[in-house]
Amino acid sequence: MRTTHTARVAAGALAALLVLAGCSSKAKDGDGDKQSAGGVKTGAGISGKTISLGVLTDMTGVYATLGKSVTQAQQLYVKQVNASGGVCGYKLSLTVRDHGYDPQKAVSGYTELAPKVLGFTQFIGSPFVAAVKQRIDGQDKGLVLPQAWSAHLLGSPYIRVIGSTYDIETINAIDFLMKEKGLKKGDKIGHVYFEGDYGENALAGSKYMAKKAGLQVVEQKIKPTDNDMTGQVAALKQAKVKAIVISAGPRQAASLVGVAAAGKFPVPIIGNNSAFAPQLLATQAGPALTANYYVASPSLPIGADTPQAKKLVEDYKAAYPKDSLDNGVVAGWTAAAAFGEALKKACAAKDLTREGVDKALLTIDAFDPGFGITQDFSDPKSASSKQSVILRPDKSAVGGMKVVREAEASSAAEGYTPGS
Structure with missing residues (x-):
């Protein structure tokens, strides 16, 4: 599923990409602003009676399962909105590009789409969003709702993380381990994490919580191309850690949990929200995942007992009967719906330019x-929420996940600010 280019996610490669990102598309908010017949101001990304939105996703790389679900959920949202008359009399259109979690493809995809779209309902990969952040903030100024939760993306009025950032999510995850899984002051906790923006932001949460709670963090840094966690499990076992956090992809999480179980190392393991896919339950790692693995999530799972969740399940199954349900559906739908809400408010203010949509989101x-x-x-400087839901893999649950702790922000998370 991965390409050999993935290794270039390393920090040095991303620094080089910042140079590439500086090659401007020269699409600036306000270029070609005009008034529609209804008196609504429009600009870049709107042509005729269509609002064009961009999607930069991963359908062939480490997050292929997530990317497919997020994208299909957003396509479903657009289809339903258009069937009900669109927004402000305009139909929505998604232009999708698969970057395969490759940095060069991600940046070139942004370069291609930025002049053509009003904004982005999806951009998978914190390192890739960070690579074009300066361009987004400085000249393009189109709203980006990424499927990325790095605190390094905070502070931008145009890049808006939905839910708790990785550091906050990790603080809540460790709080769960301490309150419910026996982790205590003086213990060692292992942290296996991707090099780069995602993993290092999650690690910042671990270090903060360790300082607050009297824990010791044992670090294991990996690359997205590393799929066998045997070495990491051996090192953590030797260090006698009492629990493990993993900030990586579903494949790495499955290997970590499976190897730990096979090696008679039954410590609780918890992952960040993107470190699980329910398809793993059908693999050899399935029994170990259901026995001793947890996931911190920015929302209830797709199988939640709410009217909206039940309707989304029904609609998604009807639209994609051959595809499984997972929390990527929730993430995709939530981002598309948030963008749609901003569009509706911008329409009411009679300003569907990029600037108008950005301002509209600030009112939500x-x-x-x-x-x-x-x-x-x-507040662009803060995460939109400090709460996390703790989930557990469960074959019998819709979407393969059940809730073991409802939405909660730990006291440590409430008192945390990035960099503290």
């Missing part, structure tokens, strides 16, 4: 499409 301070956590987009 209590957004919840039915998955248990209310998002506040009014």
Whole structure:
């Protein structure tokens, strides 16, 4: 599923990409602004009666399963909105590019689409969003709702992380391990993490929580191309850690949990929200995942007992009967719905330019499409939520996940600010 280019996700390669990202598409907010017949101001990304939105996803790389679900959920959202008349009389259109979790493809995909779209309902990969952040903030100024949760993306009025960032999510995850899984002051906790923006931001959460709670973090840094966690498990076992956090992809999580179980190392393991896919339950790692693995999530799972979740399950199954359900469906739907809400508010203000949509999102301070956590987009410097739901793999549950702790922000998370 991975290409050999993935190794270039390393920090040095991303620094080089910042040079590439500086090659401007020269698409600036305000270029070609015009008034529609209804008196609504429009600009880049709107042509005729169509609002064009971009999707930069991973359908062939380490997050292929997630990318497919996120994209299909967003296509479903667009189809339903258009069937009900669109937004402000305009139909929505998604232009999808698969970057395969390759940095060069991600940046070139952004370069291609940025001049053509009003904004992005999806951009998978914190390192890749960070690589074009300067361009987004400085000249393009189109709203980006990434499927990435790095705190390094905070502070931008145009790049808006939905839910708790990786550092906050990790703090909540360790709080769960301490309150419910026996981890205590003086213990060692292992942290296996991807090099780069995602893993290192999650590690910052571990270090903060370790300082607050009197823990010792044993680090194991890996690359997205590393799929066998045998060496990492051996090192953590030798260090006598009492629990493990993993900030990587589903494949790495499955290997870690499976190897730990086979090696009679039954410590609790918890992953960040992108470190699980329910398809893993059908693999050899399935029994170990259901026995001793947990996931911190920015929302309730797709199988949540809410009217909105049940309707989304029904609609998604009807649209994609051959595909399985997972939390990528929730992430994709939530981002598309948040973008749609900003479009509706911008329409009401008679300003569908990039600037108008950006301003509209700032007015949304209590957004919840039915998955248990209310998002506040009014402060770009803060995560839209500090709450996390703790999930556990379960074959019998819709989407393969069940809730073991409802949405909660730990006291440590409430008192945390990035960099503290």
